[in-house]
Amino acid sequence: MQIILLGAGAGGGLPQWNCGCANCNAARAGHIPSMTQSSVAISADGTDWAILNASPDIRTQLAVTPELHPTGPRQLPIRSVLLTNGDIDHVAGLLTLRESQPFDLFATAAIHDALAQNPMFGALRADLVPRRPIRLDQPFDLASGLTATLFAVPGKVPLYQEGAVVQSGLIGENTVGVELIANGRRALYIPGCADLPDWLQTRMEGADLLMFDGTLWDDDEMIRMGLGRKTGRRMGHVPVTETLDALAQTGMGQRVFVHMNNSNPLTDPNSPESAKARVQGWQVGRDGTRITL
Ligand code: MLT
Ligand code: MN
Ligand code: ZN
Numbered sequence: 001m002q003i004i005l006l007g008a009g010a011g012g013g014l015p016q017w018n019c020g021c022a023n024c025n026a027a028r029a030g031h032i033p034s035m036t037q038s039s040v041a042i043s044a045d046g047t048d049w050a051i052l053n054a055s056p057d058i059r060t061q062l063a064v065t066p067e068l069h070p071t072g073p074r075q076l077p078i079r080s081v082l083l084t085n086g087d088i089d090h091v092a093g094l095l096t097l098r099e100s101q102p103f104d105l106f107a108t109a110a111i112h113d114a115l116a117q118n119p120m121f122g123a124l125r126a127d128l129v130p131r132r133p134i135r136l137d138q139p140f141d142l143a144s145g146l147t148a149t150l151f152a153v154p155g156k157v158p159l160y161q162e163g164a165v166v167q168s169g170l171i172g173e174n175t176v177g178v179e180l181i182a183n184g185r186r187a188l189y190i191p192g193c194a195d196l197p198d199w200l201q202t203r204m205e206g207a208d209l210l211m212f213d214g215t216l217w218d219d220d221e222m223i224r225m226g227l228g229r230k231t232g233r234r235m236g237h238v239p240v241t242e243t244l245d246a247l248a249q250t251g252m253g254q255r256v257f258v259h260m261n262n263s264n265p266l267t268d269p270n271s272p273e274s275a276k277a278r279v280q281g282w283q284v285g286r287d288g289t290r291i292t293l
Contacts, residue, residue, distance in 0.1 A: 001042065001043070001044055001146070001180065001182040001183060001185045001187060001292070001293040002042070002043045002044075002046050002067075002290070002291075002292050002293075003040060003041070003042050003187065003209070003211075003290065003291040003292075003293070004040065004041040004042075004065060004067065004068075004288070004289070004290050005039075005040055005211075005256075005258060005285045005286065005287065005288065005289040005290075005291075006036070006039040006040060006041055006051075006055070006057075006058070006061035006062075006065060006287070006288075007035065007036035007037045007038050007039045007055050007057055007061055007287055008035045008036075008038075008258055008259070008260060008284075008285035008286050008287050008289065009035030009036055009037050009038065009259070009260055009261075009262070009287075010037070010038060010089065010215050010259045010260060010261040010262070011037060011038070011087065011088060011089035011261075012037070012089075012261070012262060013034070013035055013036050013037045013057065013262070014027045014032075014033075014034050014035040014260070014262040014267055015027040015028050015034065015262060016262050019227065019262055021225055021227060021262060021263060023262050023263065023264075023265075023267050023268065024262050026268065027262075027267070032267055032268045032269065033267075033269070033286055033287070034287070035260060035262075035267065035286070035287055036055065036057035036060060036061055036287055037055035037056055037057045037089045038053055038055050038089050038090060038191050038258065038259045039051060039052065039053045039054065039055040039057070039058060039061055039090075039093065040052040040053065040189060040211065040258070041065065041067065041068060041078075042142075042143070042146065042180060042187075042189075043067070043077075043143060043146065044143065044144060044145030044146040044182035044183060045144060045145055046067070047077055047144075048077060048079050048143045048144035048145070048146075049067065049068060049077050049078050049079065049143060050078070050079060050080045050081070050082060050142045050143040050146060050148075051078060051080070051081045051082070052081075052082050052084065052178065052189055053081075053082070053083060053084055053089075053090035053091075053093075053191065054081050054083070054090065054091060054092070054093030054094045054096070054097060055089055055090065055092070055093045056088070056089065056092040056093055056096075057093070058093035058096050058097065059093075059096045061287075064288070065288075074100075074101070076101060076103075078103055079103060079104065079142075079143040079144070080103050080104040080105070080106055080142055080143055081094065081097070081103055081104075081105050081106070082106040082107065082142060082148065082178065083105075083106070083107040083111050084150075084175065084176050084177065084178060084189070084190075084191060084192065085111060085155065085158065085174060085175045085176070085192055086107075086110075086111045086114035086115065086157075086158040086161070086174070087158050087159065087192070088158070088159070088160070090191075091114075091115065091121075094115075094121060094124060095120065095121070095123060097124070097129075098123040098124055100125065100128060101128065101129075102128045102129065103128075103129060104129075104130055104132050105124070105129050105130065105131045105132060106132050106134050106140070106142065106148070107131070107132075107133070107134065108133065108134055108135075108136065108150060108173035108174075108176060109133045109173060110172065110173035110174050111173065111174070112131050112133055114158060114161065115131070116131075134150050135150075136150055136151055136152055136173065136176065137149060137150070137151055138150075139181075142180070145182050145183070146180060146181075146182045147180070147181045147182070148178050148179065148180050148181075149178070149179040149181075150176040150177070150178055151176060151177050151178075151179065151203065152171045152172055152173065152175070152176055152177075153171075153175055153176060153177045153190055153192075153193045153194075153200060154168075154169040154170065154171060154175070154193060154194040154195040154197065154200075154236075154238075155168070155169075155170055155174055155175020155192055155193065155194050155236045156168045156169075156170055156174065156175065156194065156235075156236045157170070157174050158174070166234070168194050168233055168234050168235070168236050169194050169195055169233075175192050175193070175194075175236060177189065177190035177193070177200075177203075178190075179203075182293075183293075185208045185209075185293040186206070186207050186208050186209075187207065187208060187209040187210075187211070187293060188203070188204060188207050188209070188210045188211065188212075189211045189258075190210070190211065190212050190213055191211070191212075191213055191258050191259040192213055192215075192236050192237060192259065193212065193213045193236075193237070193238055194233055194236045194237065194238055195233070195238055196238055196242070196243060196246040196247065201246065201247065201250050204247065204250050204252060205250055205251055205252070206251060206252070207252050207253065208252075208253040208254070208293050209252075209253055209254045209255075209256070209291060209293055210247075210252050210254070210255045210256070211256050211257075211258045211285070212243065212247075212255065212256070212257060212258065213237050213238060213243070213257075213258070213259055214240055214243075214257025214258055214259060214260045214264065214266060214284065214285070215232060215235070215237035215239075215259050215260065215261045215264065216232035216235075216237055216239050216240065216261055216263065216264055217239060217240045217241060217263075217264045217265050217266060217273055218232070218239050218240075218241055219231045219232045219233055219239040219241075219242075220232075221239075221261075221263050221264070222261070222263050225263050227263055237259075240257065240264070240266065240273075240277065244276070244277065244280050244282070248280065253293075254283065254291065255281055255282050255283070256282065256283045256284070256285050256289070256291070257277065257282055257283070257284050257285055258285045260284070260285070266284045269284070
């Protein structure tokens with residue numbers, strides 16, 4: 001199984017266009033690595049690929065990733081796109097993939113509904129880009145030799161669907177994780193997750209790779225830094241400090257944080273927080289990180 005982190009950042013990326021925090025300024029100055037928004041490419045054989053979440057940065061991400069370049073005048077090694085939620089940082093890139101290019105679009109019915117409510121996504125022609133609804137806990141073929149299973153994780157509806165009262169620990173079709181199996185290897189991709197209940201930790205046990213929500217280091221980091229008014233959990237993201245503790249005893253192969261917000265000290269490879277995550281067995285994903293299982 002081959003995995004490429006196309007974008008390791010959360011919504012907004014690093015630097016974020018309107019953010020003057022220390023990390024964003026350090027990224028602008030080239031002192032820490034920039035990050036594009038959340039997306040992963042995965043393949044069982046290195047020739048037939050699936051994209052996990054289509055970020056607004058997908059045009060640039062594809063341009064710098066030779067494995068995903070066209071193989072003929074209109075031939076592409078990308079077979080499918082899978083969405084793990086309806087958030088803008090995970091779906092807006094679909095609009096870039098509209099040039100009459102066939103691929104399968106996989107998501108739960110709830111996520112397909114969110115797209116269907118926005119007529120602009122009709123730019124992806126239904127005859128070329130079939131929208132395939134996937135049931136939770138039912139394995140399906142994502143690309144050649146690659147089997148995926150969606151499972152509910154604690155989360156919430158997309159920001160643009162939030163009402164007056166927001167449930168941030170919803171278990172259902174709005175926020176899912178993906179189990180990926182190829183050549184006897186098992187990887188889990190969970191870029192958004194509000195909590196780590198026991199049943200989820202049980203599912204992680206024994207995985208060869210976990211790619212997990214690394215949005216915020218601390219729950220109140222954005223409030224403290226004057227960048228926002230919401231906690232991580234309210235945004236549907238369990239803080240890294242809790243994840244390090246909760247998964248300390250869970251047996252796994254590699255563990256990698258993805259979907260880092262620009263406020264997160266993990267964005268700086270030389271921060272004490274990055275050192276702490278490393279000591280606890282975690283890698284911090286970067287744009288272009290490649291993993292072979
Ligand atoms: C998130 O992961 O919390 C979302 O991408 C936030 C957003 O929609 O900007
Ligand atoms: Mn996001
Ligand atoms: Zn910032």
